Amino acid sequence: MAYATEAATPLSIWGRGDEGTIEGISGANQLAARLREVGAMPGVPVRVLRVGSTVVIQVGSSRFCLRKTDAACIKGMKAA
Amino acid sequence: MAMDIADRERPYVGRATVAVVGNPNTGKTTLFNALTGLSQRVGNFPGVTVERKVGQLTLPDIGAIDLLDLPGTYSLSAKSPDELIAVEVMMGLLKSESTIQAVLVVLDASNLRRSLYIVSQLLEIDLPLVVALNMLDVAKARGIVIDAPALSEHLGVPVIPIQANKRVGLDELKEVLSRVVEKGMVPSRKSVLPQSWWVEAEQLARKYEGVSTGLTLRVLVDNQNAFASHVVERFGDDFAADLHALRAQVNVDDALANREIELRYRWIDEVLDDVLRDPEPLRVTRSDRLDRFLTHPIWGSLSFAVIMAFVFQSIFSWAVPLMDSIDVLFGVIGGWVSGYLPEGALQSMVVDGVIAGVGGVVIFLPQICILFLFIAILEDCGYMARAALLMDRLLTPCGLSGKSFIPLLSSFACAIPGVMATRTINDPKDRIATMLVAPLMSCSARLPVYAIFIGAFIPNQNVWGGIGLQGLTLFALYCVGIFVAIPVAWILKKTLLRGQPTPFLLELPSYKIPDVGTVGMRIYQSGRHFLERAGTLILAATIVMWALAYFPRSETITAHYESERERLVGAPEEVLDGLRAKEAGEMLRQSFLGRMGHAIEPVVEPLGWDWRIGMAALASFPAREVIVAVLGTIYSLGEVDEESASLRGALRSATWSDGRKVFNIPVALSIMVFFALCAQCVSTLAVIQRETGAWRWPVLTFVYMTVLAYIGAFVTYRLGMALGWG
Numbered sequence: 146m147a148y149a150t151e152a153a154t155p156l157s158i159w160g161r162g163d164e165g166t167i168e169g170i171s172g173a174n175q176l177a178a179r180l181r182e183v184g185a186m187p188g189v190p191v192r193v194l195r196v197g198s199t200v201v202i203q204v205g206s207s208r209f210c211l212r213k214t215d216a217a218c219i220k221g222m223k224a225a
Numbered sequence: 226m227a228m229d230i231a232d233r234e235r236p237y238v239g240r241a242t243v244a245v246v247g248n249p250n251t252g253k254t255t256l257f258n259a260l261t262g263l264s265q266r267v268g269n270f271p272g273v274t275v276e277r278k279v280g281q282l283t284l285p286d287i288g289a290i291d292l293l294d295l296p297g298t299y300s301l302s303a304k305s306p307d308e309l310i311a312v313e314v315m316m317g318l319l320k321s322e323s324t325i326q327a328v329l330v331v332l333d334a335s336n337l338r339r340s341l342y343i344v345s346q347l348l349e350i351d352l353p354l355v356v357a358l359n360m361l362d363v364a365k366a367r368g369i370v371i372d373a374p375a376l377s378e379h380l381g382v383p384v385i386p387i388q389a390n391k392r393v394g395l396d397e398l399k400e401v402l403s404r405v406v407e408k409g410m411v412p413s414r415k416s417v418l419p420q421s422w423w424v425e426a427e428q429l430a431r432k433y434e435g436v437s438t439g440l441t442l443r444v445l446v447d448n449q450n451a452f453a454s455h456v457v458e459r460f461g462d463d464f465a466a467d468l469h470a471l472r473a474q475v476n477v478d479d480a481l482a483n484r485e486i487e488l489r490y491r492w493i494d495e496v497l498d499d500v501l502r503d504p505e506p507l508r509v510t511r512s513d514r515l516d517r518f519l520t521h522p523i524w525g526s527l528s529f530a531v532i533m534a535f536v537f538q539s540i541f542s543w544a545v546p547l548m549d550s551i552d553v554l555f556g557v558i559g560g561w562v563s564g565y566l567p568e569g570a571l572q573s574m575v576v577d578g579v580i581a582g583v584g585g586v587v588i589f590l591p592q593i594c595i596l597f598l599f600i601a602i603l604e605d606c607g608y609m610a611r612a613a614l615l616m617d618r619l620l621t622p623c624g625l626s627g628k629s630f631i632p633l634l635s636s637f638a639c640a641i642p643g644v645m646a647t648r649t650i651n652d653p654k655d656r657i658a659t660m661l662v663a664p665l666m667s668c669s670a671r672l673p674v675y676a677i678f679i680g681a682f683i684p685n686q687n688v689w690g691g692i693g694l695q696g697l698t699l700f701a702l703y704c705v706g707i708f709v710a711i712p713v714a715w716i717l718k719k720t721l722l723r724g725q726p727t728p729f730l731l732e733l734p735s736y737k738i739p740d741v742g743t744v745g746m747r748i749y750q751s752g753r754h755f756l757e758r759a760g761t762l763i764l765a766a767t768i769v770m771w772a773l774a775y776f777p778r779s780e781t782i783t784a785h786y787e788s789e790r791e792r793l794v795g796a797p798e799e800v801l802d803g804l805r806a807k808e809a810g811e812m813l814r815q816s817f818l819g820r821m822g823h824a825i826e827p828v829v830e831p832l833g834w835d836w837r838i839g840m841a842a843l844a845s846f847p848a849r850e851v852i853v854a855v856l857g858t859i860y861s862l863g864e865v866d867e868e869s870a871s872l873r874g875a876l877r878s879a880t881w882s883d884g885r886k887v888f889n890i891p892v893a894l895s896i897m898v899f900f901a902l903c904a905q906c907v908s909t910l911a912v913i914q915r916e917t918g919a920w921r922w923p924v925l926t927f928v929y930m931t932v933l934a935y936i937g938a939f940v941t942y943r944l945g946m947a948l949g950w951g
Contacts, residue, residue, distance in 0.1 A: 176728035181486045182300045184339045190507045199617045208733040210614045215728045
């Protein structure tokens with residue numbers, strides 16, 4: 146499968162409706178810490194619900210909106 | 226016998242306090258309202274201005290206890306000032322706060338994984354814990370199955386399934402809460418964190434009095450967040466040095482906080498393996514489908530505008546019958562009082578001052594209630610977070626974030642809670658910038674001002690599909706504040722409060738049917754607050770203004786009109802009425818208020834105002850609703866015409882000394898724009914001073930708003946006249 150060789154990409158470049166799993170969150174700032182605390186941990190399913198300057202992502206069963214620039218710190222593996 | 230009674234009666238002081246905690250949007254407030262009802266008191270935490278809500282709850286065995294509603298938080302690792310309060314209370318750090326005997330944690334069953342994070346932290350702080358598993362119906366509808374008894378077994382604390390909005394499971398919850406509080410059942414600590422962390426934390430805790438191991442563990446893990454910095458500051462340099470040494474010992478790669486989250490989620494996932502069946506975690510819900518439309522860049526913004534226009538139109542059209550009946554009621558009271566009180570200063574004070582003034586303000590109670598009905602519905606159904614999302618786009622260019630939108634939105638109700646709500650903003654510069662523009666949002670106290678002038682001067686005509694010109698004017702006035710706030714915030718962020726844009730993270734809760742109890746409570750509290758203000762601040766201001774408008778009584782004027790009346794004995798009633806009106810007008814003009822008014826007339830004339838409007842606006846600097854009361858008093862002292870018994874009629878018939886009408890559409894608009902922009906609220910300025918700890922910010926707020934208000938009113942008046950609306 147080509148899946149395994151594909152690299153994780155920042156959620157900020159995902160399209161609307163794209164889904165996959167979280168690979169990790171980079172950065173030691175409070176936003177990164179809060180994202181982890183609300184469950185954005187490696188292996189958790191993720192989907193992009195809205196794109197634009199403010200994006201909406203679904204992490205497990207919760208939905209969060211954040212800026213596109215901030216969403217770049219979340220890396221995910223897009224499902225084929 | 227006496228002993229018996231003393232035994233049974235639990236004294237108010239020292240009775241149990243239970244804290245209600247949980248993630249935002251878990252139905253925490255709905256549960257709190259359902260349990261405490263009208264017994265709740267809203268105040269502030271001592272020394273800080275986060276809203277503190279306490280209610281009374283009677284439990285089966287132990288009687289009355291206090292329930293304390295804490296700000297929603299995702300974690301005990303506090304990142305903003307309001308989360309800090311919640312954590313401080315639970316850790317027993319807020320000394321003036323009564324000690325917490327137990328914690329009631331509310332979980333969202335449809336979001337169980339995330340909700341369990343704070344539970345895993347709460348299990349380690351040595352307080353009895355009860356878990357209320359809320360929104361099971363939502364979870365069930367999505368095909369999520371939760372085994373509550375198994376969850377209880379894993380956590381080692383009682384788990385009670387409830388549906389707060391339908392009041393289901395509350396009796397069982399009370400019973401269990403009663404048992405837990407009485408026995409003080411502390412969960413046996415089965416920490417998911419390494420034993421070595423606890424050993425180190427305990428060592429540190431032993432060296433300082435009044436410091437618990439739970440507390441030292443938190444500051445050990447929380448590197449440099451709001452909570453850790455606060456504790457270090459509080460316990461001094463020695464503590465800081467010890468903590469630093471300890472961190473160096475335990476912490477090899479400076480990622481203790483990440484390790485904590487990892488360990489907790491590992492434990493949560495183990496628990497959920499046994500407890501939760503969720504066949505499709507990434508399902509598309511009805512909320513998602515709605516959001517495709519409601520958060521759409523074009524359709525979403527358009528629906529936002531339509532929703533707001535509908536709200537403002539309803540404020541007018543729905544309130545009319547209720548306002549008319551209040552108007553009639555005050556008319557009857559006024560007539561009745563006039564009949565009983567002897568003519569003179571006392572009768573004038575009660576009838577022209579209190580009844581005409583305060584009554585003129587109280588009339589707007591229905592509109593205040595309708596405004597809060599909509600605010601409460603939009604908040605409770607989950608729409609507000611979407612509005613914040615849409616507004617982030619507008620706020621980012623001015624250097625603020627959608628986070629600032631929530632406080633700004635609260636400011637539409639009242640700037641005071643709005644300024645307090647800035648505590649959710651982590652960045653201090655963003656926080657101050659938000660506070661400084663918050664008073665530009667049209668608060669509910671401006672509503673009576675808009676309502677009286679729109680009602681009297683803006684034609685009630687239909688523009689398009691049930692949206693009328695009056696509603697649109699009101700909508701436009703609300704927009705004035707918003708559109709002025711944008712450049713003001715931008716300038717502030719470019720000059721005095723220069724800084725980097727801060728991150729923005731906001732949860733979008735699922736849409737739900739608003740809870741009747743929660744909405745009702747919001748309307749009740751704001752209505753009561755409005756009446757209390759009318760009965761205190763507005764009443765006092767009205768009496769002062771009445772006195773200024775009534776005194777001094779001129780003997781010469783009275784004598785002149787007495788002789789005039791004697792000369793005209795037998796003349797028709799209209800002639801006598803005209804005479805009385807002339808006397809009243811002359812009396813007002815030579816009163817203290819009239820003299821002051823003429824002194825300031827040159828200042829307000831460019832705005833199209835006469836001295837009466839100028840004085841009413843000046844008197845409204847402590848609190849803007851005063852203008853309605855003062856106009857009521859001035860016009861009921863200055864006129865005796867039966868036709869103008871209502872303030873609206875009095876305004877319509879007011880004339881300049883040369884007989885021209887004082888009011889026309891440009892004048893009404895100029896007054897409303899002035900009130901939309903002016904900083905006429907002492908309480909707001911005081912709160913800004915308290916929140917920032919510096920006088921320069923409220924002073925700056927006052928100066929820039931007042932200057933903008935004058936310019937805005939001037940431009941509006943000139944533009945209106947140029948367009949031929951006069």
